[in-house]
Amino acid sequence: MNFLIYGLGSIGRRHAGILSEKEGNKIYACRSGKSVSNMPEKFPFTEIDPSDNLADYEIDGALITNPTSLHVESALRIAEYGIPMFIEKPLGKDLNDIKRLQDITEKKNIPVLMGYNFLHHSGIKLIKKLIKENKIGKVISAKSQFGTYMPDWHKNEDYKKSYASNADMGGGVVLTSIHEQNYLTDFFGEVKEVKAMKTGGNVLGIKAEEGAEILMRHEDGTVSNIHLNFYQKPYYRNCQVIGTEGTIYWDFLFPEVKILYKDKTEIIKTGRGAFELLDESYALQMHHFTEVIKGNTKPAADLNRGIKDLETALEILKQIN
Missing domain, CATH: 3.30.360.10 (Dihydrodipicolinate Reductase; domain 2)
Structure with missing residues (x-):
């Protein structure tokens, strides 16, 4: 399966590391490069530009693990392609564009999993x-x-x-x-x-x-x-x-x-x-x-x-x- 990770901070690296352990999984990543972490990634991934046409990569699932303030913006981008998504908790920092995201995911029948690991x-x-x-x-x-x-x-x-x-x-x-x-x-x-x-x-x-x-x-x-x-x-x-x-x-x-x-x-x-x-x-x-x-x-x-x-x-x- 092909996965796209939006954000490679500590939690993004944790999820990507788990997914990369399964043979056949491929990890793509979009990141700002502004993470305060300087820890090296311990898994192979291909970095892509956020403006790329995601359809070219045949993404099966996307994980949104960037700062909370960017969650909804990133989710709307993913939703354009109808890709199932995982959104790390919390959903966002406010309710801006939440209704829009809800309407799009319901219209396109896009499954969304919130990241509550507990x-x-x-x-x-x-x-x-x-x-x-x-x-x-x-x-x-x-x-x-x-x-x-x-x-x-x-x-x-x-x-x-x-x-x-x-x-x-x-x-x-x-x-x-x-x-x-x-x-x-x-x-x-x-x-x-x-x-x-x-x-x-x-x-x-x-x-x-x-x-x-x-x-x-x-x-x-x-x-x-x-x-x-x-x-x-x-x-x-x-x-x-x-x-x-x-x-x-x-x-x-x-x-x-x-x-x-x-x-x-x-x-x-x-x-x-x-x-x-x-x-x-x-x-x-x-x-x-x-x-x-x-x-x-x-x-x-x-x-x-x-x-x-x-x-x-x-x-x-x-x-x-």
């Missing part, structure tokens, strides 16, 4: 399964936390120059770390009400929000709480779901999910190691994308999901700013 993570998938099986009774509330120290993300890069550090490029903790909002919505349904406050102030000196506390009421009545920040040491990511009969607890750093009851605790192993499971989630996501391209399955998170998540995130940003 939907393919064994821990998150197990939590969803346990909720559906009523393992903790009726769910009342949930809490997810993600804390990371941004300067440690990529040691060879100036973090203040990255898109995640600049609101104008679609950065900031709310959009960059939209995974928690997405999977909680996947668990409990659409967000019907949201409240949010900014935290952190200006710890890192970036041009975007560094932290947020978010409350969401979902359509099934569950109230979820999300804490996000870019200034925490050490790295921390977890999810807690509280029900009438017990509590489900997952910590990203441990390959297991716990079910805590009044008199006992069940521990379900999900794999060998935290970062192996993370790598697996990305690999499963790319496999899923190839199956979407072939028409064998529907996107786990389609364009409409990306739009609704973005609308909620923009309401959060409106409240904290």
Whole structure:
């Protein structure tokens, strides 16, 4: 299969590396050359000009992995050719041209997969399964936390120059770390009400929000709480779901999910190691994308999901700013 990657920053290289491992896959790339990363690519690819006629390359699927502010513009370009596409989360930094993209993809029946790799993570998938099986009774509330120290993300890069550090490029903790909002919505349904406050102030000196506390009421009545920040040491990511009969607890750093009851605790192993499971989630996501391209399955998170998540995130940003 032939794949086109729009943007070869760290996430673009990760996806391209996975796809290049399958024999017969060919990688084309459009890039600005302005990435703050100086890491060499570890896979073969052919660079093409963004103005080229993409029909000449017989592209089977396109991946949009450039800065968030360029996602929709790039997607519209891909949509001209009717090419199935993968759009890294979030969909964009605002709603400009979103309706146009939606209309074109629906008219041409172009499948779109949003890049929420945690939907393919064994821990998150197990939590969803346990909720559906009523393992903790009726769910009342949930809490997810993600804390990371941004300067440690990529040691060879100036973090203040990255898109995640600049609101104008679609950065900031709310959009960059939209995974928690997405999977909680996947668990409990659409967000019907949201409240949010900014935290952190200006710890890192970036041009975007560094932290947020978010409350969401979902359509099934569950109230979820999300804490996000870019200034925490050490790295921390977890999810807690509280029900009438017990509590489900997952910590990203441990390959297991716990079910805590009044008199006992069940521990379900999900794999060998935290970062192996993370790598697996990305690999499963790319496999899923190839199956979407072939028409064998529907996107786990389609364009409409990306739009609704973005609308909620923009309401959060409106409240904290």
